[in-house]
Amino acid sequence: MDVSTVLYGVALVLLGIFYWCRRKQMRVFKEMGIPGPEPNFLFGNMLAFRTKPMFRKYQEWREEFGETYGYFEGPTPVIVTSDVHLIQEVFIKQFNKFHARKLWPVQVDPDRDEDVHMFFARGKRWKRLRNVVNPAFSAAKIRQMAPTVNDSINQLLDVIRDGAKATSDRSIEVLNLFRRLTLDSILRCEVGLDHSSLRNPDDLFLKHCKGVIEDTTKMPWLYLLGFLFPTLHSVWITVYRSLHYIKFNPVYWLEDRMREVIVMRRENQESRRPDLVQQMLDARFQADSFKDIEKEHTTSRDCSRGNTLRSMTNEEIVSHALLFLLAGYETTSTTLTYIFHELSQNPHVQQTLRREIMSVLPRGYCEIAYDDLKKLTYLDYVIWEALRKYPLASSVTARQCVHACNINGLDIPEGMLIHANLWDVQYDPKHWGDNPHEFDPLRFLPETRRTRHPAAWMPFGAGPRSCAGLRFALVQLKMVLAKVLRDFDFQPSKKLTLPLKLVEGATIMPEDGLSVSALRRASAMSEQGCMRRMSSVLTISDMAGLNVGSRRPSLAATESDVDNESNASEGEEMDMDASWKSYLARRRSSRRNSILDDEPTQESILDIRRASITKGIEMLQVKSIHKGINLMRRASCGTVLEKSAAFGKRQPSPKVSPIIQHKKDESGTEEEQPASMTPCYPEDTSATIASYLRSKYGKRRASALPDLESVKEFNTLTEFNPRQEFVQDCCDQAVDTLPSKSSEDTSKLPELCARLYKRRASG
Numbered sequence: 001m002d003v004s005t006v007l008y009g010v011a012l013v014l015l016g017i018f019y020w021c022r023r024k025q026m027r028v029f030k031e032m033g034i035p036g037p038e039p040n041f042l043f044g045n046m047l048a049f050r051t052k053p054m055f056r057k058y059q060e061w062r063e064e065f066g067e068t069y070g071y072f073e074g075p076t077p078v079i080v081t082s083d084v085h086l087i088q089e090v091f092i093k094q095f096n097k098f099h100a101r102k103l104w105p106v107q108v109d110p111d112r113d114e115d116v117h118m119f120f121a122r123g124k125r126w127k128r129l130r131n132v133v134n135p136a137f138s139a140a141k142i143r144q145m146a147p148t149v150n151d152s153i154n155q156l157l158d159v160i161r162d163g164a165k166a167t168s169d170r171s172i173e174v175l176n177l178f179r180r181l182t183l184d185s186i187l188r189c190e191v192g193l194d195h196s197s198l199r200n201p202d203d204l205f206l207k208h209c210k211g212v213i214e215d216t217t218k219m220p221w222l223y224l225l226g227f228l229f230p231t232l233h234s235v236w237i238t239v240y241r242s243l244h245y246i247k248f249n250p251v252y253w254l255e256d257r258m259r260e261v262i263v264m265r266r267e268n269q270e271s272r273r274p275d276l277v278q279q280m281l282d283a284r285f286q287a288d289s290f291k292d293i294e295k296e297h298t299t300s301r302d303c304s305r306g307n308t309l310r311s312m313t314n315e316e317i318v319s320h321a322l323l324f325l326l327a328g329y330e331t332t333s334t335t336l337t338y339i340f341h342e343l344s345q346n347p348h349v350q351q352t353l354r355r356e357i358m359s360v361l362p363r364g365y366c367e368i369a370y371d372d373l374k375k376l377t378y379l380d381y382v383i384w385e386a387l388r389k390y391p392l393a394s395s396v397t398a399r400q401c402v403h404a405c406n407i408n409g410l411d412i413p414e415g416m417l418i419h420a421n422l423w424d425v426q427y428d429p430k431h432w433g434d435n436p437h438e439f440d441p442l443r444f445l446p447e448t449r450r451t452r453h454p455a456a457w458m459p460f461g462a463g464p465r466s467c468a469g470l471r472f473a474l475v476q477l478k479m480v481l482a483k484v485l486r487d488f489d490f491q492p493s494k495k496l497t498l499p500l501k502l503v504e505g506a507t508i509m510p511e512d513g514l515s516v517s518a519l520r521r522a523s524a525m526s527e528q529g530c531m532r533r534m535s536s537v538l539t540i541s542d543m544a545g546l547n548v549g550s551r552r553p554s555l556a557a558t559e560s561d562v563d564n565e566s567n568a569s570e571g572e573e574m575d576m577d578a579s580w581k582s583y584l585a586r587r588r589s590s591r592r593n594s595i596l597d598d599e600p601t602q603e604s605i606l607d608i609r610r611a612s613i614t615k616g617i618e619m620l621q622v623k624s625i626h627k628g629i630n631l632m633r634r635a636s637c638g639t640v641l642e643k644s645a646a647f648g649k650r651q652p653s654p655k656v657s658p659i660i661q662h663k664k665d666e667s668g669t670e671e672e673q674p675a676s677m678t679p680c681y682p683e684d685t686s687a688t689i690a691s692y693l694r695s696k697y698g699k700r701r702a703s704a705l706p707d708l709e710s711v712k713e714f715n716t717l718t719e720f721n722p723r724q725e726f727v728q729d730c731c732d733q734a735v736d737t738l739p740s741k742s743s744e745d746t747s748k749l750p751e752l753c754a755r756l757y758k759r760r761a762s763g
């Protein structure tokens with residue numbers, strides 16, 4: 001018997017054993033009464049599964065076996081389900097019993113990574129890390145990031161303009177372009193690196209991020225071995241990690257760069273920035289155990305009040321920064337690609353959306369403020385619908401059972417994975433009607449949304465463990481769409497082949513990118529306007545300050561644009577989606593009935609305006625003139641800049657007198673008190689501020705509305721103190737001295753406010 005015969009014999013025996021094991025494994029599902037695909041002879045069902053994109057295979061299996069079925073993935077039994085009740089129980093209601101998410105069998109080692117990584121961590125450790133991360137994505141933090149994102153989008157506009165000019169049919173490849181954009185935003189906003197791959201397409205960060213994502217679309221031989229011989233899991237992991245020393249791995253390159261930044265920022269206190277990395281550097285939590293403290297020898301420790309507090313180690317921060325970089329870069333750019341594809345395929349949706357954007361952010365608006373985005377309802381629907389049609393992160397929406405339990409009559413053993421079959425749920429006619437393949441943003445009208453099961457739409461996952469970057473992603477998506485659609489019309493490119501060929505890796509993405517034709521609109525901002533816009537943006541170092549909100553370019557620069565704009569929007573009015581129009585009409589009339597009780601009176605509106613002016617004046621007095629003025633304009637006065645002789649010239653600042661009290665002592669002589677004591681104000685201050693406001697802002701517009709949300713916020717912020725009485729006087733005077741036209745305008749305010757209320761309710 002020669003050697004090769006022996007080897008063949010051994011191989012056959014191994015395959016036989018493997019096949020026998022698979023069949024034995026399948027009994028788990030039989031006993032649970034769950035149908036599932038039989039393992040195929042050679043490799044078991046997982047490999048059959050990997051030969052096709054998962055979401056397609058899932059759809060086929062659902063047709064064959066029904067809503068819930070089982071199969072084996074490596075060492076783990078997996079239940080795949082499109083039963084929304086089961087999903088809701090597992091992800092939301094009983095989430096304590098289901099912690100970890102789906103793990104890939106070879107590329108990651110949960111035992112090692114759980115120590116440092118939020119994505120793999122469970123229970124208390126995960127909660128603690130998530131508590132550190134969540135505030136970095138709070139509304140306040142994202143408001144601060146808005147100017148930086150704006151800046152990256154401005155660069156994107158220029159790249160689209162130049163790219164479209166360079167081709168005959170004006171087509172551009174958008175997937176790559178959006179990847180550059182999202183990479184820049186995430187590096188600037190989360191890591192604090194002033195970075196621009198939009199200006200430099202050969203950027204190394206870009207190259208290595210792409211490398212990581214591409215690697216996930218391949219099936220390396222180790223991955224295969226991992227499935228074939230799952231019990232040797234730790235061997236494959238060790239081999240995978242050692243390969244790093246032989247073969248270049250982009251993950252390690254990125255980790256090294258992150259480490260450099262983090263070490264530099266930890267050592268250099270001057271590099272403090274309000275971003276995610278800073279949040280992690282500043283975080284302190286109680287050490288779990290002695291072992292935990294031992295590990296932290298590299299970081300500072302604070303032993304106050306008998307508690308041993310520890311900071312996050314450099315390795316923890318590096319791994320999180322990398323997680324956020326990859327999660328933020330890939331998902332958002334692919335979503336943008338799908339949205340632009342759908343907009344180019346559905347011109348009526350594009351027109352309707354553009355109309356809404358133009359009405360909320362007219363031509364003169366250069367930078368988009370975070371608060372403006374809330375008014376773009378139809379834009380929300382477009383984004384939600386794209387995420388419904390393309391739940392691109394569906395491969396990670398899974399939970400592993402950590403305590404055996406019974407859910408909806410199903411005995412789920414410990415260790416079993418429950419994977420939500422999003423691709424199927426989000427196309428299910430039960431939830432989405434007969435035409436789930438159509439792109440229809442109006443599926444998300446409030447009245448329809450209310451009747452739908454909460455687990456029928458979950459592209460960001462669900463429950464406490466859902467996407468941590470959701471808010472950041474949505475703000476970025478909205479900003480890009482709002483800005484890009486104002487300047488460009490999108491049409492299908494000649495290079496496009498339909499249906500889209502999708503490939504599956506960390507996310508589900510178009511295999512060969514995606515091209516659309518970008519036609520510059522007549523109303524697009526002139527190139528000088530763009531130049532001005534470029535020079536007006538904030539740099540990363542400005543982030544530490546406040547969000548300056550919408551900056552308006554000079555009127556002279558945009559006068560001609562405004563004319564073009566009005567012509568363009570007349571045409572669009574005709575094209576406006578009829579169903580959206582009727583929705584708006586219905587909404588208007590239904591609101592009129594539903595909020596009768598809350599209908600703001602003229603008095604309450606004046607109260608709101610007074611309160612905002614109060615806060616504004618307080619700002620003027622004690623903090624920043626510009627912040628105060630902005631506050632008054634945005635929250636209360638709603639005035640619009642008028643083209644007047646005064647405009648464009650530098651306005652004198654109001655004279656703010658020092659807060660000094662003149663108090664008579666017992667002998668009757670006046671003595672000056674320090675500012676910290678009960679202050680009073682020189683009499684002329686309120687008049688000065690009122691006249692300053694008049695000269696700065698000119699006439700009120702009928703459409704000027706108090707921003708109720710911000711007023712509420714400011715009301716809670718306002719601390720009533722001894723200055724209050726004086727401020728109230730100032731405020732009354734400021735309101736009284738608003739230009740006479742305002743009294744006519746305020747009569748329209750109840751109706752306008754009512755609309756605003758309604759919009760919020762549906763938002």
Ligand code: HEM
Pocket residue numbers: 101118119130186323324325327328329331332335392393394396397398458459460461462463464465466467468469470472473
């Ligand atoms: C359109 C864009 C995005 C989509 C569709 C998306 C989708 C998802 C999904 C489906 C999950 C798993 C949730 C679950 O299992 O319930 C997830 C988790 C996560 N995402 Fe996103 N994501 C997006 C953008 C982002 C961004 C921009 C960031 C960061 C800047 C981010 C950071 C994370 C993190 C850290 C987790 C893990 C959360 C945890 O384990 O607690 N994502 N994302």
